[in-house]
Amino acid sequence: MKYALGEFEEIVLLLVAAQHDQAYGLSITKAIEDQLNRAVTLSSVHTALYRLEDKGFVQSQIGGSSTSRGGRRKRLFSITATGKLALRESHDARNQLWSLIPKIIIE
Template sequence: MPQETISTQEEIVLLSVGSLEPEAYAYGIQKEIKLQANLNWSIGTIHTILYRLDKKGLVKSEMGGSSEKRGGRSKRLYSLTAKGFRSVETIQETRQAMWSKLVTNRPSF
């Protein structure tokens, strides 16, 4: 079965979820993306991407416990599914294979 394609934005969010587990939630993902990729995405953008990834079966979510810090509200925690992990693994392998070709075919400057 061919791999479902995902956008670069979806890839970045998937990687952020995976790196932040088990505490991956929208605001934390937003901060991680800013820190690692220097991208300023709104919380709305993050939520939209997480929704798409959930529909594709690449992430799953559950409500975490409430906290006083959040005024008694819970936060939705995200984690990679097995399919989501395989997806980022395949992307990494593909990019690495292509990168190694690029390096060996580097033009002289």
């Protein structure tokens, strides 16, 4: 695989794509907990986001401040063209592996 993603990185990247330019650490953390019923820490999500940014799979920008955040601004993440390629490659690889399993095994 050209664009290797770890399992947690893939989840975070999928949620960045799903939240389309509105993804930030806490929104992704909550989505993982709500959608996957999986407990994660905000720091683990931030670590994955920064790793994905280093790999060129996401980019970030500082959003506007809000009174609900005490005037603090949040870092918003969006998927890059390379990130989209990484997700496509991961999706295709998983589908290929699923296709190898005899139907009787998973029915």
